[in-house]
Amino acid sequence: MSRILSAGEANRRDFLSGAALLALALGLPAGALAATPAIPAASPRQHQMLAAASQIAIPRTDTPGAADAGVPDFVVLALDHGLEDARRPVTNAPKGMPLRADGSIDHLRWLELALDTAAGGDFLALAAPRQAEALARIDTAAFAAPRDAPPSPWLTIKALIYIGYYTSEAGGSQELRYELVPGQFEPDAPLHPGDRAFSSDWTAIDFG
Amino acid sequence: MTHDFDAIVVGSGITGGWAAKELTEAGLKVLMIERGRQIEHQSGYTREMAAPWELPFRGRGDQSNYDRAFPVQRLNRHFNEWTQDHFVNDRENPYSTADGTQFDWFRSYQLGGRSLTWGRQCYRWSDYDFGANKRDGHGTDWPIRYADLAPWYDHVERFIGVSGAAEGLAQLPDGQFQPPMAMNAVEVALRKHIGTHWPERVVTIGRTANLTEAKPDEGRANCQYRSICARGCSFGAYFSTQSSTLPAAMKTGRLTVLTDKVVERIDYDPVTRRVTGVRWVDTKTKQAGQATARMVFLNAGAFNSVHVLLNSASEAMPNGLANSSGVLGTHIMDHPNTVAAAATMPGFEQHTMVGNRPTGVVIPRFRNMDKLDGIGHTRGFSYQGGALQSNWTRGQRQPGLGADNKNAIRSPGEWRMVLVVFADSMPRASNRLTLDRRRTDANGLPLLNIAFAHGKEEHAALAEAHALAVEMLESAGGKVLFGSDQPGHGGTAIHEMGGARMGHDPATSVLNKWSQAHDVRNLFVTDGAQMSSSASQNPSLTYMALTARAVDHAVALARQNSL
Numbered sequence: 146m147s148r149i150l151s152a153g154e155a156n157r158r159d160f161l162s163g164a165a166l167l168a169l170a171l172g173l174p175a176g177a178l179a180a181t182p183a184i185p186a187a188s189p190r191q192h193q194m195l196a197a198a199s200q201i202a203i204p205r206t207d208t209p210g211a212a213d214a215g216v217p218d219f220v221v222l223a224l225d226h227g228l229e230d231a232r233r234p235v236t237n238a239p240k241g242m243p244l245r246a247d248g249s250i251d252h253l254r255w256l257e258l259a260l261d262t263a264a265g266g267d268f269l270a271l272a273a274p275r276q277a278e279a280l281a282r283i284d285t286a287a288f289a290a291p292r293d294a295p296p297s298p299w300l301t302i303k304a305l306i307y308i309g310y311y312t313s314e315a316g317g318s319q320e321l322r323y324e325l326v327p328g329q330f331e332p333d334a335p336l337h338p339g340d341r342a343f344s345s346d347w348t349a350i351d352f353g
Numbered sequence: 354m355t356h357d358f359d360a361i362v363v364g365s366g367i368t369g370g371w372a373a374k375e376l377t378e379a380g381l382k383v384l385m386i387e388r389g390r391q392i393e394h395q396s397g398y399t400r401e402m403a404a405p406w407e408l409p410f411r412g413r414g415d416q417s418n419y420d421r422a423f424p425v426q427r428l429n430r431h432f433n434e435w436t437q438d439h440f441v442n443d444r445e446n447p448y449s450t451a452d453g454t455q456f457d458w459f460r461s462y463q464l465g466g467r468s469l470t471w472g473r474q475c476y477r478w479s480d481y482d483f484g485a486n487k488r489d490g491h492g493t494d495w496p497i498r499y500a501d502l503a504p505w506y507d508h509v510e511r512f513i514g515v516s517g518a519a520e521g522l523a524q525l526p527d528g529q530f531q532p533p534m535a536m537n538a539v540e541v542a543l544r545k546h547i548g549t550h551w552p553e554r555v556v557t558i559g560r561t562a563n564l565t566e567a568k569p570d571e572g573r574a575n576c577q578y579r580s581i582c583a584r585g586c587s588f589g590a591y592f593s594t595q596s597s598t599l600p601a602a603m604k605t606g607r608l609t610v611l612t613d614k615v616v617e618r619i620d621y622d623p624v625t626r627r628v629t630g631v632r633w634v635d636t637k638t639k640q641a642g643q644a645t646a647r648m649v650f651l652n653a654g655a656f657n658s659v660h661v662l663l664n665s666a667s668e669a670m671p672n673g674l675a676n677s678s679g680v681l682g683t684h685i686m687d688h689p690n691t692v693a694a695a696a697t698m699p700g701f702e703q704h705t706m707v708g709n710r711p712t713g714v715v716i717p718r719f720r721n722m723d724k725l726d727g728i729g730h731t732r733g734f735s736y737q738g739g740a741l742q743s744n745w746t747r748g749q750r751q752p753g754l755g756a757d758n759k760n761a762i763r764s765p766g767e768w769r770m771v772l773v774v775f776a777d778s779m780p781r782a783s784n785r786l787t788l789d790r791r792r793t794d795a796n797g798l799p800l801l802n803i804a805f806a807h808g809k810e811e812h813a814a815l816a817e818a819h820a821l822a823v824e825m826l827e828s829a830g831g832k833v834l835f836g837s838d839q840p841g842h843g844g845t846a847i848h849e850m851g852g853a854r855m856g857h858d859p860a861t862s863v864l865n866k867w868s869q870a871h872d873v874r875n876l877f878v879t880d881g882a883q884m885s886s887s888a889s890q891n892p893s894l895t896y897m898a899l900t901a902r903a904v905d906h907a908v909a910l911a912r913q914n915s916l
Contacts, residue, residue, distance in 0.1 A: 182409050202754050219411065227416035281754055288752035304749040311745040312405035312412060320763060321745065325402060327708035330578040332535035336705035342744050342765045344405075347580055347709060349744040351430065352771060 184218050185225040191253040192217055194260050194268060199306045201277045202284075209315040216309035223305045224252050230301070237295050255298045259283055317344035358384040358609070359911070361631050361646040363616045363661065366466025367893050368880040368900045369652035370598030371509070375904035376650070377605040381911075384644055385608060386633060388615035388653075389462030392439075392469070394595035398585025400435045408434050429459050429847070431470055431583040439463065439470050439583060449789045451804035456687075457844040458656065458803065464612055465594040466654065470583045472847070473562045473591055473711065474737065475515045476890035477506050477526040481722055481733065485777070485886050489731040492684060492780030493856040495885045496866035499526065505898035512601075513592040513897070514568060516576075516712075517560030524733070525717040525890070531565045533558045534576075538704040539740035539768050540714050546829040553719045554825070559712030559737065562592035572600060580709035591711070613637050615796050616661055619649055619876070623669035627875045627916075634796045648875040648907055648916055652900070655881030656685070659786045659852035660801045662863075662878075675853070675870035675878075681863050682786040685803075685851040686778035686887040689811040689840035693774040693822035696831030698740060701768045705742060713739030716772070718889055720817070729813025732777035733889040736822065740770045770831055772822045775846060776814035778807070778887040786852050805843040815840055848892055850881035868903035875916045879903045 187195065199211035199220070211217075224231045227249075234248030243254035260268035263279035271279065287297035310316035317323045321344040344350075359381035362372045373385045391397070405411045414434035419427040426432050426440040441460040450456050461467045480499045486492040503526070510529040518533040536544065536558055544556035563576040573589035573596055582591045589596035602608040614633040620643075622629050630645030651658045659682050665674035673681045718733035720726055743766035748758070789800035819838035826833055843849075856862025859871035868883050870876040879900040881892060888895075910916045 182415075203759050204756050206756050206759060223410070223413075226410065226418075227420065228410065228413050230416075232417060277755065284752050284754055307745065307749045308411060308413065314404070314406045316745075317405060320759070323404065324708075325404070325579065327578040330535060330706070330708035330710050332706050332710075333538045333541075334705050334707050336703055336765060338764070340705070340764050342742075342763065343707075344745065345579075345709070346742075346744055346765075348739075349741045349765075350746055352741055352769070 182222065182226075184222050187221050187253050190269070191257050192221070194257050195220060195253060195302075197269070197276055198256060198260065198280055198302070199309075201280045202303060202306050203310050203316075208320040211306055211310045211316075214310055214313040214315040216306055216313065219309035219313075220302065220305045221253070223309070224301075228308070229304045231305070235295070239295060242298075250298050250301075252298050252302055256302060259299070311344055356646050357630070357644045358382050358646040360384075360648045360650060360907075361386065361644060362650045362652055363619075363631060363658070364388075364466060364652035364654060364880065365464050365594055365599070365610070366461075366652065366654060366880070367468045367471065367594070368896045369466065369650075370468060370594035370602070371897050371900040372650040372652055372877075372879060372904055373602040373608055374598040375901050376908070377602045377607040379904065379908040380607070381908070382607045383602070383609070384646065385602075385610045386614050386616055386631065387464050387466070387610065387612045388636060389464065389466070389612065391612045392464045392585070392595065394589070394600075395585075395587040397595075398587060399438070401581070401584040401587060403435065410434050425457050426459060428457050428845075429470075435581065436470065436583040439585070445795060447792070447794060447800055449792060449800045449802045451802060454803055454805050455842040456803045456805050457842045458849070459844065459847045460654070464610070465599070467847075468593040469585055469595070471893060472891065473582065474715075474891040475510070475513075475517070475528070475560045475562050475894040476715075476717075477528055478502075478888045478890055478895050479524050479526055481524050481718070482886065482888035482890070485732055485888070486780065491731075492886055493854060493858070493861055496855055496857045501866070502895070502898050502902065505902040506894065508901055509894065509897040513562050513597055514564040514566075514573070515560055515562055515894075516565040518558050520555055520557050520717075522555060522717055524719070524722055528560070530560065534561070534563075534565060534710050534712055536714060537706045537710075537740055539698050539701050539770060542701075543698075543740070543770065543825075543829050544714075547716070547825055550828060551719075551825070554716055556714055556716055559715050561712035563711045564590050571597065573597070576711060578708035578710060580711040582711055614642060615798070616653065617641075617796075617798060618665040619651075619661060619674055620645075621665065621667050621670060621674055621873065623667070626873065628674070628873055634798070636796060639796070647911065648877065650900075650904075650907075651876070651878040651882070652880045655850045655852055655884075656786060656801060656803070658878055658880055658882040659685075660788070660798075662853060663786070663788050664798065670872070675863055675872045675876060677872050678860055678862060680782075680854065680861060682852050683782045683784070684780040684854055684885075685784045685786060685805060685849065686780060686884065687805070687843050687849045688775040688778050688846035688887060688889060689807045689815055690773060690775045690846045691815055691819070691837040691840055692835070693736060693772045693815070693819045693838075694826050694833055694836035695769060695771045696826040696833045698768040698770050698826075698829070698831050700830060704768075705765050713737055727814065728817045730776070730810040730817070732779070732810070732814070734774050734776035734814045734818045735889045736772040736774050736818070738770065738772040740768055742766060742768055769834070770826055772826070774815060774818035774822065775848075775889050775891075776811055776818065777889050779810050780851060780854070780886055781808060784851075803843075807840050807843065811840060812838070848881075848887070850884040850887060850892055853878045853882040854885040855883050856885060867906040868899055869906070874910075875907075877903050877907055
């Protein structure tokens with residue numbers, strides 16, 4: 146039988162994980178909500194370079210950085226499963242673009258090549274500030290490219306780093322705020338500099 | 354003749370739930386048949402409370418699988434890793450389209466149907482809508498007017514709980530509202546600006562079937578401002594079959610529910626000229642089954658109700674059940690819609706909102722009311738939308754790396770106002786459903802074939818709506834980012850309706866003014882299939898009111914032994 150849930154039972158000020166809240170709501174034991182699929186293989190060097198790029202894009206501040214939050218594993222999984230259209234076959238690939246067997250871009254191989262090229266040698270041998278400069282050149286060029294040019298694979302990788310970070314527990318609930326059950330709506334609240342946005346503002350994330 | 358049940362209700366969505374509630378509360382013994390699986394209220398909403406980091410694909414879902422199994426459903430804005438189980442697998446549930454037709458048919462085959470995934474917007478229709486066909490000659494005249502439905506709107510709104518603001522508008526009659534949800538700072542300013550410059554245009558809060566006041570007697574809490582309704586709501590704060598009508602019907606002790614049974618056909622007795630019951634196929638075992646009843650309510654969803662009628666052809670009714678007119682399947686509609694304009698709204702940098710409101714705002718129709726002032730079209734359009742602040746996703750689309758960039762993205766960003774237009778879809782004979790004569794589905798039933806295209810009136814309405822949306826937002830200080838005057842594919846409003854239209858004349862319509870088949874006295878079709886025109890408002894509230902009204906009539910006839 147259904148029973149009524151009140152805001153008091155699921156008080157937003159009592160921190161509860163989603164699974165615990167689900168268990169509370171449903172009277173069920175908290176358990177795994179879904180099996181985690183196997184993370185496909187990336188070469189150790191590619192994984193290392195992706196981790197470096199992730200942490201440069203979103204570094205550790207007073208909250209964890211992207212690599213700290215496990216973003217590289219998510220990006221590898223996401224690329225494999227076609228998030229952000231990563232597995233769409235490309236027809237206008239520039240010469241030398243590494244492709245998967247299905248004709249989609251091999252983003253990890255591309256990143257490895259692009260970082261080494263931007264570094265003028267072994268990217269991983271560079272000091273951290275030089276690594277950041279190399280990635281910044283790739284980032285600037287990707288957004289400066291003409292609209293009719295094939296988009297840089299960096300745009301897809303960057304998008305996935307952002308998704309991976311801000312949907313991680315560190316990014317979603319420490320860097321930003323996460324409230325599954327706000328309980329009320331304040332239509333016009335003051336916004337102060339430094340106030341953290343809500344990663345649980347689903348409409349803004351869909352449309353923003 | 355003895356019957357297994359007093360009534361059979363085919364479908365358990367928004368109108369099926371209403372039919373079951375009203376019929377059982379009137380004392381009838383009812384069988385409700387649902388083609389999809391059972392979903393229990395609360396315990397059945399398996400990912401409702403999951404945080405993004407608890408899902409393998411962080412809420413985005415496995416896109417490779419979506420490409421394979423959900424190529425249509427994935428286009429729905431509410432389809433994601435949390436909600437994917439509330440939509441059909443397209444590969445397992447195929448349909449066909451006519452040459453040149455692009456129709457995205459969003460479906461939810463499960464107990465509760467699309468009541469679990471609907472947009473919850475509840476708008477009364479007015480006599481501008483019920484009088485539209487008669488006024489401009491498209492389609493056939495509705496046999497009812499607003500006064501016929503007003504008490505049933507009252508009845509439905511009181512039960513489901515609709516929050517909204519009374520505005521006294523002839524084109525969008527007020528209802529029995531719970532307290533309205535609040536507008537944010539940008540929306541309040543826009544309401545004031547537009548009201549000053551264009552007094553006939555009103556920005557008002559969406560009227561939505563999310564409770565602002567709990568209904569404890571019905572086990573429903575007030576809205577918690579999560580705005581994740583399509584995951585299922587264990588608070589019961591939004592109206593769904595599970596939260597509302599099903600518990601009411603179960604409480605009577607007179608409802609039997611069967612799931613995983615797709616109704617293949619309705620049996621018709623040419624001697625009595627009555628339907629006698631339904632036959633189904635168990636979708637898991639493929640076993641056939643049947644039950645008899647004194648009356649049948651068809652609530653399978655507009656297109657699937659038409660499918661059942663077409664597939665129930667018999668020697669006596671070779672063109673389909675209740676189709677002596679030949680119009681069954683024709684005049685289907687779906688609101689042409691598009692983002693008319695989206696603009697950044699500077700000047701509100703010190704403002705934010707806390708909590709997620711599960712509705713937007715609406716600008717009701719203001720064209721073609723007492724005078725025909727639309728450009729190239731004779732009916733209405735209205736806007737739905739709202740103001741929101743950009744979030745972390747903006748970081749994906751702009752250059753920048755490092756700590757400063759991370760800190761800049763931490764706070765809410767600029768305000769944006771979005772206006773989506775919905776316009777009347779004209780009833781056209783060429784937009785129609787037929788049975789695919791070549792292909793069948795896994796249950797052995799013929800596929801439904803959809804032929805659909807928007808016409809020049811729809812394009813004209815969207816062109817005007819786009820121009821006016823840009824004008825309004827720019828006038829209010831917005832900087833327009835983009836906007837369109839091109840409708841999306843048919844089906845994208847998820848307001849597909851028509852196919853078994855109501856009308857005065859049995860020669861040109863399928864149903865009479867009681868949603869009752871002209872040809873078959875004990876057959877009622879009370880979902881979207883019955884619609885004779887589309888209006889520009891969201892239709893579900895009207896379907897519910899028509900259902901309750903039809904049940905009242907059917908029960909009265911049954912008591913007089915004149916069904």
